[in-house]
Amino acid sequence: MNTHSPLTRRLALQRAAATLALGGLGARTALAQKKYDVGASDSEVRLGMTMPYSGPGSAYGILGKVNEAYFAMINERGGIQGRKIKLITYDDQYSPPRTAEAVRRLVEQDEVLAVYGNLGSAPNAAIQRYMNTKKVPQILLSVGADRFNDPQGSPWTMPFMPSYIAEGRLYGRNIAQTLPKAKVAVLYQNDDFGKDLLKGLKSALAEKGGASVVAEASYELSDPTVDSQIIRLQASGADVFVNFSSARAAAQAIRKVYDIGWRPTQQYLSYVAAYVKATLEPAGLDKSKGILAMAFFKDPVQPRWAQDPGTKEFLAFMKKYAPQEDVSNAMAVFGYNLAQSMESVLRSAGDDLTRANVMKQATSFKGVALPMLLPGITLNNSATDFFPFSTLQLVQFNGSEFEPVGKTIAVK
Structure with a gap:
């Protein structure tokens, strides 16, 4: 060491x-x-x-x-x-x-x-x-x-x-600040992971007013694809896509969004799937450019490190x-x-x-x-709050790696 x-x-x-x-x-x-x-x-x-x-x-x-x-x-x-x-x-x-x-x-x-x-x-x-x-x-x-x-x-x-709820709130705040009239569509995993993220997102949007979730679709981890969910979300007319999925489903969703010609103004991806190798490469690096996510650890193959x-x-x-x-x-x-x-x-x-x-x-x-x-x-x-992370970093995929956007953000 x-x-x-x-x-x-x-x-x-x-x-x-x-x-x-x-x-x-x-x-x-x-x-x-x-x-x-x-x-x-x-x-x-x-x-x-x-x-x-x-x-x-x-x-x-x-x-x-x-x-x-x-x-x-x-x-x-x-x-x-x-x-x-x-x-x-x-x-x-x-x-x-x-x-x-x-x-x-x-x-x-x-x-x-x-x-x-x-x-x-x-x-x-x-x-x-x-x-x-x-x-x-x-x-x-x-x-x-x-x-x-x-x-x-x-x-x-x-x-x-x-905390997934805290992470979801950070995305909600970012949407409210940058796209205050956004119509948001959410894909989420049907368990505590996806539901907590969705809860945090909705609570932050409700606090700010304006932007709102207009469509949501869930999937099971065992589902072979999420194609039908993405088609339904596109039909909602949403201009922001929030992808609260684990790696395999997240990659499928990113690829399907691009392939059906849906071009949301902004896409968000949970830190759980914000990996170039496991998610964005299978989805297609060109199809993933511009995606925003939260991060808390380094990617060892990025030139910056x-x-x-x-x-x-x-x-x-x-x-x-x-x-x-x-x-x-x-x-x-x-x-x-x-x-x-x-x-x-x-x-x-x-x-x-x-x-x-x-x-x-x-x-x-x-x-x-x-x-x-x-x-x-x-x-x-502490003994009254077991979560060990109190800050996260907003990052954006530039086509080859995630780069930081601004300073670290307090999650509470």
């Missing part, structure tokens, strides 16, 4: 602080202070994760593969405080029943300390009550639905992605530990950020590797600047 990166400096300070705290104590006292729950010991920490390595969400399976590679690197370097990290991950095919089955196995048979990073609103909703009943951390989830930010009702569940230390560090990691994965797939970067965040949680937990302390550390980020986050964006959350 680059010894000059912000994350490395922060982790070094954590280790130094821990050393100083124990400096005046004898070895016997230090050992006595260690606390473990099931899944942790002097030599090992077991973590669990489910991912759609196959099925309709398989494009996101790279997240789990990068996490496996990252902790292989950590273990090669001696682990975390001398403990090796054992990441046990299963394919849930983005199917809630499969997620529930796999997570029960992780908790009851594999006896993991925590489950982290799991993808998707429906899969995570299927295990939310179980995890809170069992009091097992369900943290750093690859999801931004508000139902997972409920410190009172679900104190063992914590999202990692920015060629000399960036964090990007160089990421590319070196991928080359050595995940050579079979595509570094131009920006979802690998999200997986890298996810792994570094989990590492930070474990280092902050020190020798108190109880589930309660892991949960406490996961909800106590303060100004954590991961090397692959965009400038000005850091992790910050």
Whole structure:
């Protein structure tokens, strides 16, 4: 790891602080202070994760593969405080029943300390009550639905992605400011992800008045295409198209909008699908030019980051530990950020590797600047608001890459 990166400096300070705290104590006292729950010991920490390595969400399976590679690197370097990290991950095919089955196995048979990073609103909703009943951390989830930010009702569940409602509100505000009389058509995934984005968009438009949603169409993740939905949305006469879809459906929608001759004044794309490799290339780069989206991490193949230390560090990691994965797939970067965040949680937990302390550390980020986050964006959350992202960056696709539009924007 680059010894000059912000994350490395922060982790070094954590280790130094821990050393100083124990400096005046004898070895016997230090050992006595260690606390473990099931899944942790002097030599090992077991973590669990489910991912759609196959099925309709398989494009996101790279997240789990990068996490496996990252902790292989950590273990090669001696682990975390001398403990090796054992990441046990299963394919849930983005199917809630499969997620529930796999997570029960992780908790009851594999006896993991925590489950982290799991993808998707429906899969995570299927295990939310179980995890809170069992009091097992369900943290750093690859999801931004508000139902997972409920410190009172679900104190063992914590999202990692920015709030979908907040993101939707940002698009609504941008439309109201730039196209105050716009007629808006929305395609959305029929789950918490799509519904939360739509809720945020509508609430922001209603506050400003003028621009409004005149048509909306939903789709299921298992639908083979969204062609019929796009045709219906075009017929509404809308002049703004908002695409609240995951990568495969988003690409289909962008391509269909162009191919049927619909030329909205502006198009918006959720950060969930704002990837050149996974979404815009399949859609057609020429058909995607001008699309606006929100972003919070760097795309490693963009020329603007060629000399960036964090990007160089990421590319070196991928080359050595995940050579079979595509570094131009920006979802690998999200997986890298996810792994570094989990590492930070474990280092902050020190020798108190109880589930309660892991949960406490996961909800106590303060100004954590991961090397692959965009400038000005850091992790910050608290015991009363688990969402770790308080700012996002508006970006626009110029035909080859997303470029920033203005400064970072507060999401609340």
